Amino acid sequence: MSLHGNNLDLFEILVKQNYEKVYQTVYFYTRDKFISEDAVQQAFIIAYNKLNQLSSKDKFASWVISIALNEAKHMLNHNNHERITPITNFHLNTLSYSEEKDLDLKEDIDNALNKLKHKETEILVLKYYADLTLKQISDLLGINLSNAKVRLHRAKEKFRKMIDNEFKHNIGG
Amino acid sequence: MALSEIELNRAIKDYLSKELDKNIEVPDIDNQWEKIKQQILKTETIPTTQKSIFKQNRVALVITILLSISTITFLHPNNANAFGGKIAKIFNYIIGKTSNNVTETYQQVDDPGIPKVQDLGEIIEKEVSLDEVHNMISFKLATPSYLPHEANTRRVFITSHGADVYEINIEYNVNDKVIVFSQENVPYGASRGSLYDKDNTVIKDIMINGNPAILFMNKNGMNTLNWQSRSLLLQLKGQISEEEIIKIAQSIK
Numbered sequence: 249m250s251l252h253g254n255n256l257d258l259f260e261i262l263v264k265q266n267y268e269k270v271y272q273t274v275y276f277y278t279r280d281k282f283i284s285e286d287a288v289q290q291a292f293i294i295a296y297n298k299l300n301q302l303s304s305k306d307k308f309a310s311w312v313i314s315i316a317l318n319e320a321k322h323m324l325n326h327n328n329h330e331r332i333t334p335i336t337n338f339h340l341n342t343l344s345y346s347e348e349k350d351l352d353l354k355e356d357i358d359n360a361l362n363k364l365k366h367k368e369t370e371i372l373v374l375k376y377y378a379d380l381t382l383k384q385i386s387d388l389l390g391i392n393l394s395n396a397k398v399r400l401h402r403a404k405e406k407f408r409k410m411i412d413n414e415f416k417h418n419i420g421g
Numbered sequence: 422m423a424l425s426e427i428e429l430n431r432a433i434k435d436y437l438s439k440e441l442d443k444n445i446e447v448p449d450i451d452n453q454w455e456k457i458k459q460q461i462l463k464t465e466t467i468p469t470t471q472k473s474i475f476k477q478n479r480v481a482l483v484i485t486i487l488l489s490i491s492t493i494t495f496l497h498p499n500n501a502n503a504f505g506g507k508i509a510k511i512f513n514y515i516i517g518k519t520s521n522n523v524t525e526t527y528q529q530v531d532d533p534g535i536p537k538v539q540d541l542g543e544i545i546e547k548e549v550s551l552d553e554v555h556n557m558i559s560f561k562l563a564t565p566s567y568l569p570h571e572a573n574t575r576r577v578f579i580t581s582h583g584a585d586v587y588e589i590n591i592e593y594n595v596n597d598k599v600i601v602f603s604q605e606n607v608p609y610g611a612s613r614g615s616l617y618d619k620d621n622t623v624i625k626d627i628m629i630n631g632n633p634a635i636l637f638m639n640k641n642g643m644n645t646l647n648w649q650s651r652s653l654l655l656q657l658k659g660q661i662s663e664e665e666i667i668k669i670a671q672s673i674k
Contacts, residue, residue, distance in 0.1 A: 296461050
């Protein structure tokens, strides 16, 4: 209702539409439930107060993710915690697909990701799940833009080759 | 299996999305939203109550003056919520095509003629008792005579919007759920815009005690009912059934 009531109602929609994606990205980065919750909470509060700085409506999720990751990075540095556990450490065997063809492709990709270095998986998550720009990624990872481009290119090519190899192997087998 | 660049990008994106969905447990989003909301309310309230204009530096004073001028331009004479509407446009822009906007306009029968510009003044929200609310406001507080029998009053908040305009939020606990009943006096009529996610929300036009009302039913079980009665903008919100929310609303005189 009224001034902040209306804005909060609208912002509630934004938070609920985007919370899952923001939290999952930050958790992937920190592997710490409490830091992730705090960082995401703080990011949405900052976003609410700085909404007029958002350049494009399509970028809301990645904007909040970049704020949250920076908050998380600050918290991790402050607490001197370990961070980054590659996605390949998750329990991949719990995944299931309803369609057989999806399952085949999925198995190929699972095998592919198991062979990626964690830095390569990390940059794929930041680029393709979080939709961050290369500039944001390079700032976050503390590497220059060229290195970020190279790392992303290598990760993608490795991913591609591994899928191709798995596919050929399956056809051959 | 030679993937094109587009197919490769899509394969990576799809895979990571499914992988993170499956393996990362997300906290309860409603709970998280409540925490975020409380922090926002806290940060919005503290500066207005604690800052003294005499303590601000010259730059802040200039900003204040500029803001005041801007505020006047945003105010529509007949619309107590117009300034909020300006900010709401930003949200509308972001949420974009998955949202719809519904506007309700309430005009008083005894039109006072030239509408008055509302002096927003200081916006202060504080937790109070129901007795304190009665002593602070000049209009008759609307309260439900019917509530589910397990309901009890959780908290009451009053927000002063200046010029004798108040918003009162009464929260009720109903088992593990919360119902929020909000009311705001609008002596010169008002327009209320409600933005909702049309993919997940069904709306219904109904009547509450002879007044038009809009019921927003979200697929997460959250129902919101907006209506107006005797110069009050009213809203009931909570994870309660359509029948129950209407029954409570009809008991509010």
